[in-house]
Every structure is written in structure tokens, then in C-alpha cells.
Amino acid sequence: MRRLAAAALVVVAGAAPASASAPPPARLQVAAKEFSLTLSRAKLKPGWAIVELANYGEDPHDLRLRRVGGTVTRSISVVEAGDQRSLRARLLPGRYRLWCSLADHAARGMRATLVVSG
Numbered sequence: 832m833r834r835l836a837a838a839a840l841v842v843v844a845g846a847a848p849a850s851a852s853a854p855p856p857a858r859l860q861v862a863a864k865e866f867s868l869t870l871s872r873a874k875l876k877p878g879w880a881i882v883e884l885a886n887y888g889e890d891p892h893d894l895r896l897r898r899v900g901g902t903v904t905r906s907i908s909v910v911e912a913g914d915q916r917s918l919r920a921r922l923l924p925g926r927y928r929l930w931c932s933l934a935d936h937a938a939r940g941m942r943a944t945l946v947v948s949g
């Protein structure tokens with residue numbers, strides 16, 4: 832699993848925009864534990880972002896990210912305790928719901944809201 836995650840990160844890094852004028856992607860860390868999701872920041876500017884799920888808990892967790900009113904759900908697959916994994920996404924203005932999709936974790940508190948606005 833760790834090897835897979837490392838390979839995925841290399842692919843993501845290789846896809847980074849080469850243009851010097853492009854602003855660096857915003858970064859958001861989502862800290863997961865039983866049973867909460869804590870965002871490193873509640874608000875981001877629209878554009879590219881790297882969202883990292885860091886599992887500080889004892890159980891595996893995953894992450895779903897969806898804009899309110901949107902149709903695309905982005906996801907980070909299951910991250911084991913003590914591990915982390917990232918996704919890169921272009922975020923549009925709006926409110927995003929974040930949650931863990933495993934079992935009843937969201938209902939138990941593993942959910943959060945992110946605001947994307949300029």
C-alpha cells in the first residue's frame with residue numbers, strides 16, 4: 832500500500848503545471864481520527880489544490896469530497912492508521928462537503944465543510 836501511494840504521488844508531481852505564472856496549488860490537510868475530520872483551513876481560493884488525508888486515528892479511513900450542487904465526487908481511497916495520501920483537484924467556488932465513507936463514520940462525526948471563494 833505504501834509503495835502504491837508513493838507511486839501515485841510521483842504521478843501527481845509529474846502532472847504539476849510547468850508554467851511559471853501558474854500559482855502554486857493551495858494545500859489542505861484533513862486530519863482524520865475516530866471520529867472527526869479536522870481541516871487545516873476552513874477556506875481556500877478557487878483553483879488547484881492538493882488535499883491530503885492524514886490518518887491520526889487507529890482505524891482505516893477514506894475521504895470523499897463533493898461540491899454542494901455538483902455531480903463529481905472526488906475520493907482518496909482507504910488510508911491506514913499513521914499513513915497519508917493526497918489528491919489534486921481544481922476547486923470551483925462553492926461549498927464542499929468532505930466525509931469518510933467507511934461504515935457509519937460520517938454519521939459519527941467524520942464530516943466537514945470547506946468553503947472555496949475568491
Ligand SMILES: [Cu+2]
Pocket residue numbers: 891892893931932933936941
Ligand atoms: Cu472513517
